[in-house]
Amino acid sequence: MTDEGICLLAGGNALTARPRLVAVDVDHTLIRSDGSLSQTTVDAVGEARAAGIVVTLASSRPPAGLWRYLEELGLIEPARFVALQGALVGTFDGAGVLTVQGTSPLETIDAVTAAAAAQSVGVVTNWYTATDWYVDALTEPVQREAAIVKMQPKLVSDLTRLPAPLKLLFIARRSGCLEELVSQLPNFVDAEVSNPAYLEITAAGVDKATGVRIAAERSSISLQDVVAIGDGRNDLGLFRNAGGSIAPANADESVLAEADYLTASNDDDGVAIALRWLATLPPR
Known part of the structure; x- marks a missing residue:
């Protein structure tokens, strides 16, 4: 366990450098069980961005279901987000107008x-x-x-x-x-x-890693420079492609088995703890 409250799990790969991008799941990860964002998490996102980390929400929600969190976190244009389980990459401007930057539709x-x-x-x-x-x-x-x-x-x-x-x-x-x-x-x-x-x-072949790869490449970032934070089985495709992975304590057992690190639960500011620790790592 680090002083920051995050621990390396058995079999996990240790992170030695600050990621360039952190992709964060929303439900049961970023937000609390009541659907709210804690001020601690809002502040930590700002601190991570100030340390040069790109923070990207990566969710199965539709874009409209992400808007209020993106606005509260200040993740508006040019900040990108990934929605619809990786099938859409886009941005919102300050008025909530969506610009789609990439899609992977079903037939x-x-x-x-x-x-x-x-x-x-x-x-x-x-x-x-x-x-x-x-x-x-x-x-x-x-x-x-x-x-x-x-x-x-x-x-x-x-x-x-x-x-x-x-x-x-x-x-x-x-x-x-x-x-x-x-x-x-x-x-x-x-x-x-x-x-x-x-x-x-x-x-076929579309998951959160698909969208995060597109978002990262638009900032000239490879998936190996990405750390993923998520709790659900639908985050595992991203976990397996990113350079590192962190699960909150409330994550599904299958996610805990594949994550590199464990942080506190979504109701105990686990994302904030993880972001603040990642910002302390030496830059690449």
Whole structure:
């Protein structure tokens, strides 16, 4: 355990130099369980940036669901963020106007096939473009997600008429239905669990590492100069490609098994602790 409250996990690779970019997951990592940002975390993000570290939010949320946190952290244009499980890279200006800098959409035929599979097991399809969220039913899980991200979905009767999505989200309402759904999905999509009830669908080969790589390259940074902080199984693709990884104490067991370092939980300012420690490392 370091004096800063972060420890190297068994089998983890020790970091010896300050990263050039830190990619931070949002839900259950950056923000507290009540959805708030602590002032300690806001201050630590500012301190990391002052030390020359690029801080990039990397989330499965849609852009609109990230705006309030980006604004509070001061991560507006030219600061980039990664949304929709790595399928979108963009910036917001000070007025909240989105500029998309890169996308990795699903093929419409694959999305429609996945939606049909979801319907067969009684799961609602959440269909995301860069700016819109469509659903084929307004169920309680959908309304709960809307309350979390502070965004309202649009109810549609025919998903086949929509623009190609960047991401699909399926939310389980009963035990075992996600496993049943995964077995019916087309081969040309990636399916990642972001929490026990959420299944994120992107184009094959697309995950948070995809978006972070694009964001980093636009700042002439390689993934080996990136440290990832995250709690969920959908962060593991980024963990495996970044130069270092840090998990909060509340992370999924599979994430703790692959992380290099352990920090405090999201409710105990784990991201702030990690950022402040990273800023103390010698520059590359």
